[in-house]
Amino acid sequence: MTARDGASYVESLRAMNPTVYLDGKVDSVVDHPAFAGIISSYADLYDMQVGEDKDLVTFDNNGTRTPTSFLVPQSADDLVKRRIAAQTWAEYSAGMLGRSGDYVNAGLTALAEASTWFEEADPQFGKNIRAYVKWVRDNDLLLTATVGSPQTNRAVSAAEQGGGDTALKIVAQNDDGIVVSGARMVATNAPITHEILVMPQTVLRGGVDDMPYSFAFAVPSDVEGLKLLGRRIHHRSDNEKEEPLASRFEEIDTVCIFDHVLVPWDRIFLLGHPAKSNSMFTATGATALMAHQSVTRTTVKTEFYAGLLIEMAKAIGIDSYGHIQDDIAQVLGAVQFGKSALRASEADGFINEFGFYQPNMAPLTAIRNWYPRFFPQLGHMVKKFGASGLTALPYDGDAMGEMSGDIDRYLQGRTLDGHDRVNLFNLGFDAAVSSFAGRQGLYEYYFHGDPLRMSAAYVQAADTSHPQKLVQDLLAHARNHEGSEQSQ
Amino acid sequence: MTARDGASYVESLRAMNPTVYLDGKVDSVVDHPAFAGIISSYADLYDMQVGEDKDLVTFDNNGTRTPTSFLVPQSADDLVKRRIAAQTWAEYSAGMLGRSGDYVNAGLTALAEASTWFEEADPQFGKNIRAYVKWVRDNDLLLTATVGSPQTNRAVSAAEQGGGDTALKIVAQNDDGIVVSGARMVATNAPITHEILVMPQTVLRGGVDDMPYSFAFAVPSDVEGLKLLGRRIHHRSDNEKEEPLASRFEEIDTVCIFDHVLVPWDRIFLLGHPAKSNSMFTATGATALMAHQSVTRTTVKTEFYAGLLIEMAKAIGIDSYGHIQDDIAQVLGAVQFGKSALRASEADGFINEFGFYQPNMAPLTAIRNWYPRFFPQLGHMVKKFGASGLTALPYDGDAMGEMSGDIDRYLQGRTLDGHDRVNLFNLGFDAAVSSFAGRQGLYEYYFHGDPLRMSAAYVQAADTSHPQKLVQDLLAHARNHEGSEQSQ
Amino acid sequence: MTARDGASYVESLRAMNPTVYLDGKVDSVVDHPAFAGIISSYADLYDMQVGEDKDLVTFDNNGTRTPTSFLVPQSADDLVKRRIAAQTWAEYSAGMLGRSGDYVNAGLTALAEASTWFEEADPQFGKNIRAYVKWVRDNDLLLTATVGSPQTNRAVSAAEQGGGDTALKIVAQNDDGIVVSGARMVATNAPITHEILVMPQTVLRGGVDDMPYSFAFAVPSDVEGLKLLGRRIHHRSDNEKEEPLASRFEEIDTVCIFDHVLVPWDRIFLLGHPAKSNSMFTATGATALMAHQSVTRTTVKTEFYAGLLIEMAKAIGIDSYGHIQDDIAQVLGAVQFGKSALRASEADGFINEFGFYQPNMAPLTAIRNWYPRFFPQLGHMVKKFGASGLTALPYDGDAMGEMSGDIDRYLQGRTLDGHDRVNLFNLGFDAAVSSFAGRQGLYEYYFHGDPLRMSAAYVQAADTSHPQKLVQDLLAHARNHEGSEQSQ
């Protein structure tokens, strides 16, 4: 099959029957208003694969139009192609769609190429991952992934959570496969995906207690025994002028509750290797390709905020103030940090042991560790710029004929009439003030895990011999060059 | 009349007929779901005036139970009584109700005492303000106030906004009073108040162009010709467990659009004195009493966030981490900053020229200038503490019988079952992530005006002779004490 | 004896013979140029006790002029007297003298009043502390104190440092007293004091290993067996115009190395009570009186920086810029934080179990925890304001006749001639850029200990029941008020 279009995606969703709960059981995901906006947006992304931009987001894979997120890179140029594809999709949503398919696809591409790594655990696992990824790619399926256990107690491991009864674990094993029960958090978007990847947690400690928690597999999103418990919906309507982001881009975070779900043997990629589980993404290059996508997306997002701040500043006449320009300069600089990291990761990539060209992680890791701490400043700047203009945003004036004129007059900006000013500031509100914005903040802050733990991992993994040598050289020089004078 | 109870308040609202727009014209404010929560909360505040805590929030005014917010302070002890009353009300909403009546009442109390200041402009104005405040107090009315013009262009004055046609101004004057047209922003809560104070803007420059914009008066909230354009509602339901703050404490910010509204002469407190207008609140001591209330409220709010962070940390087992304790310590310290400022303002108050005991503004001003920059950290800490636990908050499980057990098990915390954990984290969400939280952030950031302009005003008004003397003394010492030695 | 004057202080120093090392053994502290500035400054402080300000810094103690730092407070007014005395001394040095005698005296005053607390350990200890403090007061001696062990390994306790051989401990005990060996850090100013207090460390864990490290005593600064190893000197000359702070206020931090020093029994205040040792300062109210002095001093210091920033801004014409005013506003606000805390601590003090009026610690603790993190901003602002004007500060032009005119012309400011501008900016340099400034930064950052550990202690000691109740009340309300409507 060639790369999907939007209609095909919606049709495929309709053919599925996941067990989804919001404020009650959802009869039909496709027909439920909570999902209307997000499904439409994902359909738009798929439509790009067959529209005028198709060459930006797909490539010719031996005669088959294939999403570029599956392109196995052989050179820096291939990484550029992958980046352009990711950027094109990200720009559609100003980077607000954190789980567009290309993110997981980036990881899958590496995992399949690194099938020998899985074979070290079991030859069958290598075969499984290759076949599975081929199937996903050939059918252009949409996947989400889940890597975390319930948050019961952040001070202990999965096996110790809630008496061992909350985290997903293997409860039986038979000829057909393994049987798993327990919960996983957070599978964003699960109700509108085809498949869910259940990936190793990264905090397994390798002890025997962790064995039942050590696995990697995939299940259909509507597999029997799986309940998807969605979080509360944040958008209120489908009025785009009022909620330009929330009405279109609200990805629903989902708790996955497995109740004796059977996972067939051919869908299992790893089993019972805690140490290997911990390193699966990094050892295969999957982390590198995924980071290349996510840094592309967050860079687009920062660029959107730069544009938003500039437009707001112009609209109300504050664009010539020094402190306003200073804020904008910080954001424009942050965009460059992202772009520089991407270029450096591409320019300094290398053909890895699995034969594909892997981006240099060092620049991308620096961005991954920095962005969660930088991102909150963007919303804060929008609030500072918008001030009282963000406080009193009325309902869509077009639906209130009698007030339309008043809105146009009294809510005008320096350069915009009242309706356009309200629309622009509604965008600011949705990017910085609304529940949607609040959830984006949580999402970016914890995208890669707890920033403090990431720092620790970063330091422990870093080769710091060169920085230390700079210090040792100076100390050696001091030891070897006794002064001739007394202290002055 | 004695201090109101809640039923009386609701009844009085029902007797009014303001012209209110949300997503269309509102038939009945009292019956509209958008206002149900906030009216109920205000009714609770009024009920306190007749309940077991009545001595905390009212006083015996020659035989009449009167809200303590009208107590004319004669000593530091009276300020303590005023503080306890404000604190009692603020604790009801964890400081989320920024426009509870005691705020405006604090200002009115000072304005009435300072009637001689108004008489300097016109003897009638002094008489008017005294009579008006007495009437408000005797009827225990709820007021809001508006001090700002539309934000069209922040670089120019009201007279220059939108060709002079957007800001509220006098368009006619006759035997009955003045006639005003134009808009005012933002009158929080106007639809559920009895009266709206239309107060001088603080940016009048005193030129002749500013004359039509220079006034202080009051109108009933349902005066003919006044349209109240409410902002979009942020809460989604009246389910308190899901939205423990938004469902109860959402004060609606309102644009007031005046279309040839007549203001009778006896409701006018100032007219055509731009310079006097600018200093009305500070010269009369109104700013001091209002700041005493608002610092009390924000201190309670900070205290609530301290409690929230502590409860969340315990619930998920992170309370022994050093960086978590460090964050909590900052918040506990911030509470003390507020408390110390209040105590210092009381201890160092003085009987002013109008004969009442006025709190020392210096400690309160420091808090007012600091709080807008501190407050965003509170929400950020809640996000950091809550992490993924804030991301996947489901709908109220009690309404989903079949999922109730799963929620109890899989969303449990270290110390709480799933339902209680979700309820606690919903509170965190509403305090830091939701649209309600976002609007609170805007509200606190701009409560007193643009923080940068406040800084400029602060520096310009400050007596910095003593700090400068410390510097000059050191320089003089250096000039007078020549060294005897050469440089070493 | 009445309160000392400067000549008496210098004379008394000359009569002592401490073993001091700088870049070699110091023959005479009084005659060594490294100490000339600081001794002269301390002499100035003592001269205040007999000069025109004597009533600000001393009181009539039954006919004897006694330093106010020994006044046993019985009321809020007494605390005000103590504050004024501390402020008067602090203003002399712009708060740069962190170890002026009034700091330790504040602690001693409380310890003596709380002699019953020492008696609980041993009646003799109570007698000793009373007699010792009386002797110190009657002779107006200058003391320093040391509370820390060498920093060998911050992850372990004193007993575990360097094999147990680095931290000061008891090595013998006999009829005359105890014999101690090992090192203590950091006794600031020890070479110019009469006595050194050796106080309990606050990290004793109470185990049996800690017994040899558990004591409180005092020794003369020139006691036999004690070596005082001073740090490197930072000022270069006694030219005050070049180094207006360093040349006058450089207190020398000193490592105290004890080699079998005998401490007579009547100089021992506590021995072998680890638990009691840990709480000695807080349980007796000594911490409260010392904090009252130190917050007074740091508030003066902040006030000096406010003045410095204002003077520099005026000198080069940047005082009307918004971002400059914003910085100044932050500093003026910080001054108020200090002042408010002092007033609140005085107003809410209480007569404690030892019969003296103790300031409320809560406001002071908040300042103590905040100041170390705030202080670095002051220096950073000075650098921002001064810019290139701080980079090229020449030597004192008066000593270079031929260049004097060039300096006057080319280094002039907007409001100052070149010499005065250079003098002012030299003060800025010494307050923010020089080694002296750098050491002040270290001193303030660690004045009370590691800020992170202080945060932990703060949280652990705090009563947070009220903040938590605010949260619990909201949750209870939510549980008890089921919504009637469905989610919208």
Add this chain to the structure above:
Amino acid sequence: MTARDGASYVESLRAMNPTVYLDGKVDSVVDHPAFAGIISSYADLYDMQVGEDKDLVTFDNNGTRTPTSFLVPQSADDLVKRRIAAQTWAEYSAGMLGRSGDYVNAGLTALAEASTWFEEADPQFGKNIRAYVKWVRDNDLLLTATVGSPQTNRAVSAAEQGGGDTALKIVAQNDDGIVVSGARMVATNAPITHEILVMPQTVLRGGVDDMPYSFAFAVPSDVEGLKLLGRRIHHRSDNEKEEPLASRFEEIDTVCIFDHVLVPWDRIFLLGHPAKSNSMFTATGATALMAHQSVTRTTVKTEFYAGLLIEMAKAIGIDSYGHIQDDIAQVLGAVQFGKSALRASEADGFINEFGFYQPNMAPLTAIRNWYPRFFPQLGHMVKKFGASGLTALPYDGDAMGEMSGDIDRYLQGRTLDGHDRVNLFNLGFDAAVSSFAGRQGLYEYYFHGDPLRMSAAYVQAADTSHPQKLVQDLLAHARNHEGSEQSQ
């Protein structure tokens, strides 16, 4: 001549006779102790040009060994060569030498290649710059540059400073050249250079008043009529163990006072073109090559601080603490920001209109704008890590035989004996606390000018059409997609 060695540099300095003032007139720069360390360090840099690393810092220029800082880049690889040369020199001083010759050489290289740009003003100017740069390169001269006027009043232009009498300007013009008088700030290192570039200020406004201030030329550092007024010296001795940075790397900032200095016509590169003056560095690509050098240097500097923090943390056993690792992670990430920017600027460079390969400025500008605000954090971290260990650093124990053993024992770290610990912490002191460190902070903060003005320039020069388009696309989508449902 081939690239110099150190002896040749020192010999050439001895042949010059500049008029230098410190605390009096300097008889011989080469023999004055204030310059001993810095001259020795520069000599070391020159020695690298003939030592084992010569291929890293020089290239074969048609048979002549030439400093790589003069290599005219034709490709990304040439930029890499330039970067490696700059890095090699920067690592010698841990980035502390901000004015090593390669910085100005980078600019000169571009200016000479862009001689057609100068010819647009006058054909002779193009000829002059080409000839001058060739002469500098062939003789491997050391240059400094000055771009600023005295700071009298930051609110007005050079022509308005001090009545027009302080800033350097043309006072006469004749057949031999122009005659200039007035002052320039700050020419770092001028006393030990061969030549001083006097470059246009960037704040000329192009009015007729600015004409006498509009020029670019070069003079020998000992030209008649030029007085070099050096700032106060910060290091105290040549003891490297005590002052490992200050004793070696103290570059002296100098005020240049011109008293009727004649500048011959062939040394003038621009005269009387204010607009062209303002853009000289950017239009020619000089800014790009200089930024490529300076970002290389600051990246090395950051790397040194990373190493320093790691070594200090290990030495005292704090390296496993989460907050310590978090700080280290920030610094390691900051190193990557610099490296990524350099790689991106090289990978995305281009052959410019003058025929050489110019690095892409966008990544470098982002770093230039960020670094001044980031740098202060490095020193602050060193202080936090070092704590009391930085407070009591004694004099070099080797010079105090009797105390040597005590220092070894009592100042030991977890992993180091006392001497090595003191040496390491002395390095920390010199990198974060000393006057040398303070001056480094000033230097980096203002290296490129006032950060706030740089932000304004950045925003004004930036092409922000793409960020704005992201916003406009979302607004257009909202306008075109009316919702079908009512608000919920």
